[in-house]
Amino acid sequence: MEHLKRRISMGWFYFLAVLALGGATYQGYLLYRLAALNQAIANPDLVEVDENTLDALVFSKAMHLDHTGNSIEASRLYARLRNSQDRDLRTRAFHNLGAIYLRDGAKHWNERGVLDYAYVSSQVELAKENFREALRLDPGDWDARFNLEYAWRITPPPKERPKSDFKATKPSVYSTLPGLPGGGP
Amino acid sequence: MKNPFGIALGFALFFHSLAEASSPIHSIEISSPRDYGIVMGDTLAGVIRVETETGYHLETASIPQPGSAVNDFLEIREIHSDKQELGNETLYRIILIYQVFKGVREAETLTVPALPLRFERNGQSVETIAPAWNFTLTPIIPTNVPDEAVVLRGELPPPYYSGINHWRWLAACLSGLCGLGAYAAWRFGLPPFRRNVPPFARAASDLKKLGKKPATQENYRQGAKLLHDALNEAAGHTLLPGQLWRFLEAHPEYQGSTADLERFFMDSERVFYAIGTVPPVDFSLSKLEGLCRKLASAWGEKR
Numbered sequence: 001m002e003h004l005k006r007r008i009s010m011g012w013f014y015f016l017a018v019l020a021l022g023g024a025t026y027q028g029y030l031l032y033r034l035a036a037l038n039q040a041i042a043n044p045d046l047v048e049v050d051e052n053t054l055d056a057l058v059f060s061k062a063m064h065l066d067h068t069g070n071s072i073e074a075s076r077l078y079a080r081l082r083n084s085q086d087r088d089l090r091t092r093a094f095h096n097l098g099a100i101y102l103r104d105g106a107k108h109w110n111e112r113g114v115l116d117y118a119y120v121s122s123q124v125e126l127a128k129e130n131f132r133e134a135l136r137l138d139p140g141d142w143d144a145r146f147n148l149e150y151a152w153r154i155t156p157p158p159k160e161r162p163k164s165d166f167k168a169t170k171p172s173v174y175s176t177l178p179g180l181p182g183g184g185p
Numbered sequence: 186m187k188n189p190f191g192i193a194l195g196f197a198l199f200f201h202s203l204a205e206a207s208s209p210i211h212s213i214e215i216s217s218p219r220d221y222g223i224v225m226g227d228t229l230a231g232v233i234r235v236e237t238e239t240g241y242h243l244e245t246a247s248i249p250q251p252g253s254a255v256n257d258f259l260e261i262r263e264i265h266s267d268k269q270e271l272g273n274e275t276l277y278r279i280i281l282i283y284q285v286f287k288g289v290r291e292a293e294t295l296t297v298p299a300l301p302l303r304f305e306r307n308g309q310s311v312e313t314i315a316p317a318w319n320f321t322l323t324p325i326i327p328t329n330v331p332d333e334a335v336v337l338r339g340e341l342p343p344p345y346y347s348g349i350n351h352w353r354w355l356a357a358c359l360s361g362l363c364g365l366g367a368y369a370a371w372r373f374g375l376p377p378f379r380r381n382v383p384p385f386a387r388a389a390s391d392l393k394k395l396g397k398k399p400a401t402q403e404n405y406r407q408g409a410k411l412l413h414d415a416l417n418e419a420a421g422h423t424l425l426p427g428q429l430w431r432f433l434e435a436h437p438e439y440q441g442s443t444a445d446l447e448r449f450f451m452d453s454e455r456v457f458y459a460i461g462t463v464p465p466v467d468f469s470l471s472k473l474e475g476l477c478r479k480l481a482s483a484w485g486e487k488r
Contacts, residue, residue, distance in 0.1 A: 021358075092344070095341050143341070
């Protein structure tokens, strides 16, 4: 009986011991997984992206592709992160996507100016849109502010519509129609 | 009617004052905590204070929604409103947080457009307008730097997951385990708490437990070993039968048990070295325990 009483009084001890041991094991497992994730992020060249790839790894891969000159594929991967549940990652994706467009637009603007009007305009507008979204998510992103201001600076002025010199009047309309001599029947 | 113009002006002023007095909107004003030093991406607040007749409610549909664009460079981020009853007036306070997305080459004054607001009482709606207000937008990039010389800011790196919360939880769980382990050691007299127990008292406690087991030769051997261990610990070395007198000279507090100790050593020699010996009936485990308690009390008195 005494033995049983002692066992019951030690019940809380065993309960807490199991709880602490279980908690320590679970946290250790999560830390192991985080370490593996950080390791994979640090080695993006080994990452194979498919539809189940974690967002952080997709981001890391996109950045690696951008650095190795494949900015088109990088843009595609960043665009995939626009709907990520991770707000911080989404902000970073918008920021980097804006940086890719702006870098390209600025390069063409500085090299060819208004000769590349349409291309520069579209790239700069895309950059502005992405930086704006990054700033909506995180107004403290000063690099996005800087780049967005630069995008405003290099936004080409609106193209003027070409003037129309054609002044048609009823008596002269025949002269503009080929093969129909003026004053014909 | 010498001056019809003056009379008409008098009437106009009279009706104007009447109209003002009868308007349910008593006053409306707008202010901003800071309307200068704003740069790209900053948020700026406009605080509208409206005093109305009691009973008028602000129609929330008349206020723009957060996230909506005011114009091509201003967006509304947040809207907060509250009201306060002041006698026969109601004071509404509407705070609009805007975010500015405009890049300028040099400081510019920009305008936040006027905002129409509607109030309603008993199905009757009345509209008023919060006036437009200005703020100064300043560039981030120095004005004198040409576009070609501006160095773009780079990309943001991938996030690093520190797992600080997991480390904290792990530390808490391990601390809990250490605490429980310490409690168990104390509860069951395990090291390091065992060291504080005098050697003979510890042996007595173990002999008591052993006494509950059947009186076999093996158990008696174990009991004798417990007392030997306690004596060795008290002597500071392995105490052999021939060294007993020297030990008792060095520790006079145990001299009261000299006869019992001599008999114990003799029995012990028989138990450990004789073949087929049965447990000595004249010196049972309970006697060993009694001897241990006697030695333990002598040890305690000396301390």
